[in-house]
Amino acid sequence: MLLTIDTVTKTYPGPGQRRPVLRGVSLALDAGETLALTGESGSGKSTLLHLAGALDRFDTGEITLDGVPLSGLGDAGRARLRRETVALVFQQYNLVPSLTVAQNLAFHARLAGRDDPARQADLARRLGLDGLGARYPEELSGGQQQRVAIGRALALGPKLLLADEPTGNLDETASAAVLDLMLDLVAESGTALLLVTHSREIAARLGRHAHLTGGVIA
Numbered sequence: 105m106l107l108t109i110d111t112v113t114k115t116y117p118g119p120g121q122r123r124p125v126l127r128g129v130s131l132a133l134d135a136g137e138t139l140a141l142t143g144e145s146g147s148g149k150s151t152l153l154h155l156a157g158a159l160d161r162f163d164t165g166e167i168t169l170d171g172v173p174l175s176g177l178g179d180a181g182r183a184r185l186r187r188e189t190v191a192l193v194f195q196q197y198n199l200v201p202s203l204t205v206a207q208n209l210a211f212h213a214r215l216a217g218r219d220d221p222a223r224q225a226d227l228a229r230r231l232g233l234d235g236l237g238a239r240y241p242e243e244l245s246g247g248q249q250q251r252v253a254i255g256r257a258l259a260l261g262p263k264l265l266l267a268d269e270p271t272g273n274l275d276e277t278a279s280a281a282v283l284d285l286m287l288d289l290v291a292e293s294g295t296a297l298l299l300v301t302h303s304r305e306i307a308a309r310l311g312r313h314a315h316l317t318g319g320v321i322a
């Protein structure tokens with residue numbers, strides 16, 4: 105298994121009565137699998153995605169990512185594992201406005217010491233970004249910006265791609281096109297995908313579907 109989430113609980117610290125967001129979530133994802141995570145607003149989908157990506161700490165239970173139990177890691181260990189294994193795509197594209205498309209595509213791979221211009225060029229071509237390399241994010245459509253964000257994530261060569269409502273800002277046509285490309289690219293590269301969505305249609309396109317409700321997977 106690439107990712108195993110075992111009876112994980114999470115309560116956010118805060119004033120007043122504290123209610124657990126996750127009450128014992130269990131979920132497993134094999135290498136190369138695609139899984140859609142749905143659930144009502146506030147059910148804890150983003151929280152679970154962040155925990156799976158070693159971006160935040162859980163209270164009890166265990167998450168094992170690429171063979172490494174996360175509970176035993178400190179901040180530095182989690183950061184290293186994240187760098188080596190995971191890439192993220194959010195609803196907000198989070199591109200660097202002062203960098204060109206080509207520079208944005210290379211940015212995270214370069215930071216991780218895995219700069220591979222040939223791979224970036226191939227991703228740009230596959231994502232329909234040819235000819236846009238010298239443009240800045242503000243000169244792109246939303247769908248184009250999201251395709252750059254997906255290319256930037258996949259340029260890392262991650263084992264696990266975590267996507268939080270990645271097409272949530274796009275109209276239906278752009279959303280379908282971006283999802284198609286993302287699914288093609290993860291299938292080709294054997295990358296596992298955990299994708300949070302509100303859309304039943306999108307969920308149906310992925311290999312598996314899990315629904316979060318009442319702090320557990322239904």
Ligand SMILES: Nc1ncnc2c1ncn2[C@@H]1O[C@H](COP(=O)(O)OP(=O)(O)OP(=O)(O)O)[C@@H](O)[C@H]1O
Nearest residue numbers: 116117118125143144145146147148149150151152
């Ligand atoms: N950093 C935080 N501090 C305190 N509470 C938080 C924090 N992040 C999320 N929460 C609370 O935890 C609950 C779950 O939030 P989360 O964002 O995981 O839900 P979600 O299912 O992704 O929601 P949505 O579909 O609306 O994005 C919510 O009640 C939210 O208010």
